[in-house]
Amino acid sequence: MLLPVVGLVLAGACSMGKCGIALAEEAKPAAPATNPLNPQRAYGYLNDICAIGPRMSGSPGMKKQQELLQAHFEKLGAKVTYQEFMAINPLGGAKVPMANMLVEWHPDRKDRVLLVAHYDTRPLPDRDLDPVKRRSGTFIGANDGGSGVAVMMELANFMPKLQGPVGVDFLLVDGEELVYDDNRDPYFLGSSWFAKKYSEKPPEYKYRWGVVLDMVGDSDLQIYQEKNSTSWHDSRPLVKEIWATAGKLGVKEFLPSVGYQVRDDHLPLRNTAKIPTCDIIDFDYLPWHTSNDTAQHCSGASLAKVGWVIYEWLQGQESAQAAN
Numbered sequence: 001m002l003l004p005v006v007g008l009v010l011a012g013a014c015s016m017g018k019c020g021i022a023l024a025e026e027a028k029p030a031a032p033a034t035n036p037l038n039p040q041r042a043y044g045y046l047n048d049i050c051a052i053g054p055r056m057s058g059s060p061g062m063k064k065q066q067e068l069l070q071a072h073f074e075k076l077g078a079k080v081t082y083q084e085f086m087a088i089n090p091l092g093g094a095k096v097p098m099a100n101m102l103v104e105w106h107p108d109r110k111d112r113v114l115l116v117a118h119y120d121t122r123p124l125p126d127r128d129l130d131p132v133k134r135r136s137g138t139f140i141g142a143n144d145g146g147s148g149v150a151v152m153m154e155l156a157n158f159m160p161k162l163q164g165p166v167g168v169d170f171l172l173v174d175g176e177e178l179v180y181d182d183n184r185d186p187y188f189l190g191s192s193w194f195a196k197k198y199s200e201k202p203p204e205y206k207y208r209w210g211v212v213l214d215m216v217g218d219s220d221l222q223i224y225q226e227k228n229s230t231s232w233h234d235s236r237p238l239v240k241e242i243w244a245t246a247g248k249l250g251v252k253e254f255l256p257s258v259g260y261q262v263r264d265d266h267l268p269l270r271n272t273a274k275i276p277t278c279d280i281i282d283f284d285y286l287p288w289h290t291s292n293d294t295a296q297h298c299s300g301a302s303l304a305k306v307g308w309v310i311y312e313w314l315q316g317q318e319s320a321q322a323a324n
């Protein structure tokens, strides 16, 4: 994910007081709801991912992660395939083998939702305070790279029994940030590749929505609505649905006002593949792109809450006929 291009606009069109009242009303569930997702298990998944070490595109760590994830998702009943392509390392020009991982649940359902997270990690902690670490330190990417994957691993326990008309694909994109220099190197290689292929040769099924999960593990979680997602007419209803679900469940970490505008994997998915897509991201994370982006700054509670909102929202999807 790239630096936001516009500053934080928290209050938006309404006053802070009004937003506070709206939040309190929406957050009050009719009956106490309990989260079926398991925070300890979700945090365990995050630790398993981080224990691999750095997972940048084309690295042995990425290979190990793919093996871990494929075994996990297949054990729970998913169909796992890879979309392979080549990229160029912007530092030195070497070829880098890339692979997006597609994890399909209920592939027989032709009306589908695409859930997306990047599973590569940035090559270096280039925003670290220590200049030596910026050039040669280790970047674990617990929140930035690990958290979205951990939410999917936890959600996978519930996907086989997902009721309703929609099937779900988890898309783990490679090369989100094979980036050494923000001003030189391209972001979103995996999602751009996926979007290009999808638009060139549309499959027989259709994605009704796309949802990107990025940096959703911060132990101090605050997820504002992302500004691109709310500005696009086709993804705005999706943002509304997801935040309304969070309000219904009483997950107050989803704040019902507009925050940063972020460049992330939702751009190619929405603009090239034409899938209405939103970005769920907590950008306000101090260890971002530093060697401190480790699991100790994340929490299982945050991962489980985000997963719960997504799971509840998926369960509430109606058939296309009912929605019309």
Ligand SMILES: [Zn+2]
Binding pocket: 001, 122, 144, 177, 289
């Ligand atoms: Zn990043």
